Amino acid sequence: MLDSTTAKPRSFQEIILRLQTYWAAKGCAILQPYDMEVGAGTFHPATTLRALGSNAWAAAYVQPSRRPTDGRYGENPNRLQHYYQYQVIIKPSPPDLQDLYLGSLQAIGIDMDLHDIRFVEDDWESPTLGAWGLGWEVWCDGMEVSQFTYFQQVGGHDCAPVSGELTYGLERLAMYVLGIDHVMDMPFNAPDAPIPLSYGDVFRQTEEEYSRWNFDVADTEVLLRHFEEAEAECAAILARPEEDPKTGRRIVMAHPAYDQCIKASHIFNLLDARGVISVTERQAYIGRVRALAKMCADAFVTTRAGGHAA
Amino acid sequence: MPDLLIELFSEEIPARMQAKAAEDLKKKVTDGLVEAGLTYAGAAGFATPRRLALAVEGLTAQSPTLREERRGPKVGAPDKAVEGFLRGAGVTRDQLEERDDKKGRFYYASVVTPGRPAAEIVTEVLEATVRGFPWPKSMRWGSGSLRWVRPLHRILCVLSDESGDHVVDLEIDGIRAGQTTEGHRFMGDGAFDVTSFHDYETRLKRAKVILSAEERADTIWHDATNMAFAQGLEVVEDKGLLREVAGLVEWPVVLMGEIGADFLDLPPEVLQTSMKEHQKFFSVRNPATGRIEKFVTVANIETADHGATILAGNQKVLAARLSDAKFFWENDLRVAQDDGLTAWTARLDNVTFHNKLGSQKDRIERIARLAREIAPKVGAEPDQAYLAALVAKADLSSEMVYEFPELQGLMGRYYAEAAGLPADVAAACQEHYAPLGPSDAVPTAPVSVAVAMADKIDTLTGFWAIDEKPTGSKDPFALRRAALGVIRLVLVNGLRMHLDRFIDAQLVRHEKHAHRDADDAELQVLDALLDEIAEHGVFGGALRSVRDRLSGQDTAEAAQGTLLRSVGDQVPDLSTDLLAFFHDRLKVHLREEGIRHDVIDACLEMEGGDDIALLVSRSQALQAFMSTDDGENLVQGFKRANNILAQAEEKDGVEYSFGPDPKFAEQEAEKALFAALDAAEARIAPAMKAEDYAAAMAAMAGLRAPIDAFFEAVQVNAENQVVRRNRLNLLARIRQTCLQVADLTQLEG
Incomplete structure (x- = not known):
């Protein structure tokens, strides 16, 4: 099935598998999702941290992403509080990145001679990560199918070399390719599998459960406390001396600190969904998460992976 | 005479930047060539999504020796x-x-x-142009350090003359100039070489690229209108959208599609906004019904199925968008019909307007109270204005406006109509935001005017009360625009009113909000103060009468309450400062209308500066009068008297303002001046009362001859101190008389 890339894919998972195969063939390390709750694939340290420093890097992965405010109890045809992004990050951005990207659309069955593909200006900015870049949203027949960004800054640091980042909203893209109108109706595995499963079979119940929890049940006092704890822990980790007293080695704990930043960011999203953050407070919370992201970026660039000469 | 062709081939350039970039390329390169001593016959710049190009014709082959x-x-x-x-x-x-x-x-x-060959100069000029290109936003890519709007892939730079074509020797950040380009991303046939501009443009067209943005726009408009016309429809004109779409395609292919029948009942503005903002579609209207029935989209590719797949995809995306819009519209209508707009206003209690100024609902209630007070001055029914202000921002709670903020006001009008509110009230929902800019239309319907004024005065007084005034170029709350809005509302509608009392009242309301936790007795005192201002219009007087009443009534605790005192201390200063801000905006506005700044200053010195319409008619009268002979007479007569008087006052250390007595007049010219002043004043008083400033000033100008005659014949500094004082007091009377329209000392020249 995977060999016949000219044939139309038939399921959600087949589209994911084809992307994995395609980007593996183009030389990307196929990573696994990060094991924490994040709002977007960009938060994976493989993107946020690896975009920093001078080391070359090429990775692709699926990242489950959570946006608590987008929950619709599984009823909305397009909106989900939990969905998948496919993320590709290559540093330095290769000169033929646009062509590589178009190749990936072909790989999942989009015929360039029949469709109208457009690169429409869209500057990307993540206030929580202190990051921005220039690029486009890519349109296929008027529908946004990907974000294409050249990172200019992350965590307040200029990116040099520059990373090229591609983000595919997998459900939306797959629904388009498969011709599905309601996400819950989309075949997850092959329709002729012994046990065919739809996206709804897999996720309808979780959407319902999380929508209720996100909007009405999550204990805001506990969340507020967790936010503050994550914030404090992040700073505490980075405040440790670089030299590990046990091994005598220099070990800067950029990644454990960054985990706390991710945690704080997700808790903020939950608090937002619970409606307990006012418009003015919102900016302050975003600023606090950004401060953590900056500290982690500052730490990461002093590590080997961050391009720091040992 | 060589011709020069340059193409900078990159990844997709944002549509909004293309036209200016083509112009900048032309200007930077031709300026550089001319500066280096070359001349040229003509130049033209071009932009498509993937390229900037420049053709320079008839360039001199070298710079002169x-x-x-x-x-x-x-x-x-x-x-x-x-x-x-x-x-x-x-x-x-x-x-x-x-x-x-x-x-x-x-x-x-x-x-x-020695002169230098053109090629050498082009190399330098193009390199400097590329490195210093004024993109509004630029970026780096890969490992390079060059900045461009998106990654730059190729530089084509060819000089061609009778002897053939020559690639200009140039390399920027590893990109070597050549004569190669390529056509359309999907329909082109790979890279090809070009020798001249004509060759370039022709081959590009063969490779499915229309170089000229104007030609692309013309093609789009021509095809779209033809397609619509064939079905008895018309395309809704939108020049901005046309320009943008022409910048999104190299080979425009116009397709017309259906809006599902389910969506045709949406308000046309909703259809139009949704299609334009999200999809960059043109709306296609049925001229008979005015309804939007179809859309036009512009693809960048010709396909074997004649765009069927593309159109189907676009229709699907549009249907998803419009189902959202329809869902919002129907839900909103239900709320408006069942619960009325005040239910939405109530929900605005949860929406913060500004953390120091309270919620949107707090704000709306303040605006409504002020609108009721303004109403009689603008010919509106007070209760109607109050109601209109209460619902005017209700649509901010609607789902449609949440999705499309640019539809605020307009949706309010639809929903007010659906809720069965009077037409004036519905219109105010839409119009009370206006005027938004110096050229935006000014509402004239009385209810709309009352709410529009109240809205803006509330914003201004609020930010004044919390000391968030504009500074320098920073005006995050658009307060300058709000003040100009009030000024234009007053002038366009010829409204005669004293702004002070409305400013004072609203400042007191902001104080009330700021001290909402104070005890009830104290707050009731502020309500009494508001009532007094509404009744009598003068803050000081209102404050006194509230104080008197309280001390007489033995409610001593509240009377001595700190709140009334602090309000009494603060409001007048804030009010004066805000009025000065209005005056600054008025000056800018009047200068644009051609009124001299010294004329405005002269009028601003007068009483009643809070009556903007009066201030303006005074300024206009003064400016017109100053351009006549009588204007000269007025100024000269006044100045002559005033200068002597001012000198004497400085010497004596007193101000002469005591009425002069004709019985001490010794000479004829002196007596004549007394008589002339009596006669002039008899004419000035009724003219001032009728606000006929031209007539008043004409009477003042008539004083010049008697003044001149007086100074010829009379020695002001007489030996007799009584006579001297009387003469100085006579000059003071001239000053007093002549300063009734404007402070003439402010006039220049």
């Missing part, structure tokens, strides 16, 4: 000096000439700066 003669050191000067001169001039000793002039015998050198 420049000759100049330089004088060196004296003959016989030390060798070192001569050698230094030789180095600087780039000549050898045997090329020097010796010549005499007045100061002796000197060495001379003829220095020839």
Whole structure:
């Protein structure tokens, strides 16, 4: 099935598998999702941290992403509080990145001679990560199918070399390719599998459960406390001396600190969904998460992976 | 005469930047060429999504040779000096000439700066242009350090003349200039070489790229209108959208699609906004019904199925968008019909307007109270204005406006109509935001005017109360625009009103909000104060009468409450400061209307500066009067009297303002001046009352002759102190008389 890339894919998972195969063939390390709750694939340290420093890097992965405010109890045809992004990050951005990207659309069955593909200006900015870049949203027949960004800054640091980042909203893209109108109706595995499963079979119940929890049940006092704890822990980790007293080695704990930043960011999203953050407070919370992201970026660039000469 | 062709081929350039970039490329390159001594016959810049191009015709082949003669050191000067001169001039000793002039015998050198070939100059100019290109936002990519709007892939730079075409020698950040380009991303046939602009444009077209943005826009408009016309429909004109779409395609293919029947009942503005903002579609209207029935989208590719797949995809995306819009519209209508708009206003209690100024609902209630007070001054029914203000921002709670903020106001009108509110009230929902800019239309319907004024005055007083005034270029709350809005509302509608009382009342309301936790008695005192202002219009008087009433009534605790005192202390200062801000905006506005700044200043010095319409008619009268002979007479007569008076006052250390007595008048000219003043004042008083400033000033101008005659004949500084004082008081009477329209001392010249 995977060999016949000219044939139309038939399921959600087949589209994911084809992307994995395609980007593996183009030389990307196929990573696994990060094991924490994040709002977007960009938060994976493989993107946020690896975009920093001078080391070359090429990775692709699926990242489950959570946006608590987008929950619709599984009823909305397009909106989900939990969905998948496919993320590709290559540093330095290769000169033929646009062509590589178009190749990936072909790989999942989009015929360039029949469709109208457009690169429409869209500057990307993540206030929580202190990051921005220039690029486009890519349109296929008027529908946004990907974000294409050249990172200019992350965590307040200029990116040099520059990373090229591609983000595919997998459900939306797959629904388009498969011709599905309601996400819950989309075949997850092959329709002729012994046990065919739809996206709804897999996720309808979780959407319902999380929508209720996100909007009405999550204990805001506990969340507020967790936010503050994550914030404090992040700073505490980075405040440790670089030299590990046990091994005598220099070990800067950029990644454990960054985990706390991710945690704080997700808790903020939950608090937002619970409606307990006012418009003015919102900016302050975003600023606090950004401060953590900056500290982690500052730490990461002093590590080997961050391009720091040992 | 060579021609120059340049193309900078990159990844997709944002549509909104293309036109200016094409112009900048032309300007930067041609300016550079001219500065280096070249001339050219013509130049044109072009932009498509993937390229900027420039064609320069009839360029001179090289810059002219420049000759100049330089004088060196004296003959016989030390060798070192001569050698230094030789180095600087780039000549050898045997090329020097010796010549005499007045100061002796000197060495001379003829220095020839040879012309440089065009290619060499182009290399320098293009490199400087690319490195310093004024993109609004630029980026780096890969490992390079060059900045461009998106990654730059190729530089094409060819000079062509009778002898053939030559690639200009240039390399920027590893990109070597060549003569290769490529056509359409999907329909082109790979890279190809070009030799001249004509060749370039022709081959591009063959490779499915229309170089000229204008031609692309024309094609789109032509095809779209034809397609619509064939079905008895018309395309809704939108020049901005047309320009943008022409910047999104290299080969426009126009497709017309259906809006599902389910969506045709949406308000046309909703259809139009949704299609334009999200999809960049043009709306297609049925001229008979005015309804939007179809859309036009512009693809960038010709396909074997004639766009069927593309159109189907676009229709699907649109249907998803419009189902959202329809869902919002129907839900909103249900709320408006069942619960009325006040239910939405109530929900605005949860929406913060500003953390120090309270929620949107707090704000709306303040605006409504003020609108009721303004109403009689603008010819509106007070209760109607109050109601309109209460619902005017209700649509901010609607789902449609949440999704499309640009539809605020307009949706309010639809929903107010659906809720069965009167037409004036519905119109105010839409119109009370206006005027938004200096050229935006000003509402004239009385209810709309009352709410529009109240809205803006509330915003201004609020930010004044919390000390968030605009500074320099920073005006995050658009307060300058709000003040100009009030000014234009007053002027366009010819409204006569004192702004002070409305400013004071609203400042008190903001104070009330700021101290909402104070005890009830204190807050009730502020309500009493508001009632007094509404009744009598003067803050000071209102404050006094509230104080008197309280002390008389033995509610001593509240009367001595700190709140009333602090409000009494703060409001007048804030109010004065805000009025000065209005005056600044008015000055800017009037200067644009051609009123001299000194004329405005002269009028601003007068009482009643919070009556903007009066201030303006005074300024206009003064400006018109100053351009007549009588204007000159007025100023000269006044100045002559005033200068002498001012000198005496400074010397004596007193201000002469005591009425002069004709019985001390000794000379004829003096008596005549008394008589002239009596006569003038008899004419001035009724003219002032009728606000006929021209007539008043004409009467003042008539004083010049008697004033001149007075100074000819009379010595002001008489020996007799009584006579002297009386004469100075007579001059003071002239001053007083002449300053009734404007402070003439402010006038220049």
